[in-house]
Amino acid sequence: MAGKPNKTHATDASVDAFIAELPSETMRDDSRALIRLMQELTGEAPRMWGPTIIGFGSYHYRYASGREGDAPLAGFSPRKPELVIYLMSEVLAPELMATLGKHRRGKVCLYVKRLDDVDLGVLTTLIRRSIALAEETYPQA
Template sequence: MYKLKTTETDNSVIEFIESVESPKKRENAYQLLDIFTETTGYTAKMWGPSIIGFGTYHYKYASGHEGDAPLVSFSPRKAKISLYFASGDPRREELLKNFGKYTSGKSCIYINKVADIDIHVLKVLIKQSVNFLKETYPNQ
């Protein structure tokens, strides 16, 4: 049976951020921590060893695969900072047009630093992702 790799832990978010080697990445992580906390209203929790998540939802796919995940999250990785938003949200691409400098994967947006992006658009993306997931997976 498939075992989820990324689950919520009791690890300290602050201790994790303090363990980030690059002082600039640490500074960016604290900025994002404030922005995500303020925008979502949720307390930050560690998910796995390196993802800082906010809120939670339970998903179940047609295949039967199910689990829990944060509504939105980020991770100050060595190369880039990963921002995790809902995939499948039709408004995401429109919002990203004014986001700033980034690259993207399926549900992940990669940035070098917070100064490269529009904070207002980031807040809208966070809110939109949370709302989209709450609508898609009600009864949370």
């Protein structure tokens, strides 16, 4: 596993062009809102990570298994059925998740059909905590 390269890297692809190609106006508007929020929280400009992830900033991780790579401090992917927001799993506390609104979750992914379905204050708290945890867990030189 340690030798398998990470497929997702920051690219020079245009974030604006990617957003413009999204199939629905709601997804484009929600993506622009998340870009503003994540840019404000990270102080970083948006960049494409692979063909479908919009990320902000980066950190280098190295797991005990030896696997390592780079990941965005904050990021999301506007997929056809829903927005996928990437968070450190430790921040997905039950008390916050209970007040977030309509969503589903995976190990490190939060799935939201529309931003109108969730409490943006709670989402902001989750993203802020995820950024802080990534910076604390993987301090950069």
